[in-house]
Amino acid sequence: MWGCQTLLPFPGGGFFFPGAFLWLLVLVAVFLIVRAMLPAGNHRRGARADREDAMRILRTRLAEGAISEEEFDRLRRAVES
Numbered sequence: 890m891w892g893c894q895t896l897l898p899f900p901g902g903g904f905f906f907p908g909a910f911l912w913l914l915v916l917v918a919v920f921l922i923v924r925a926m927l928p929a930g931n932h933r934r935g936a937r938a939d940r941e942d943a944m945r946i947l948r949t950r951l952a953e954g955a956i957s958e959e960e961f962d963r964l965r966r967a968v969e970s
Contacts, residue, residue, distance in 0.1 A: 943968045 947968065951961045 940968055 944965065947956070947961055947964055950956045951958065956964070
């Protein structure tokens with residue numbers, strides 16, 4: 890009536906929300922792909938870090954007297970193997 894289709898910023902005079910929703914989906918997909926390719930945080934440190942954490946806990950328990958030296962040696966061998 891007043892040339893409303895020419896006032897819209899999208900080709901073909903489409904509505905704003907379907908076009909914006911499509912771009913939002915594209916941006917979310919790109920974000921998720923990039924995030925999946927980046928190295929992870931502390932929750933994926935590896936087996937070596939897990940062994941170091943276990944040894945730290947064992948040393949603390951030994952120092953507190955929660956385990957004996959014999960039990961410490963047995964558990965240390967289990968962690969290191």
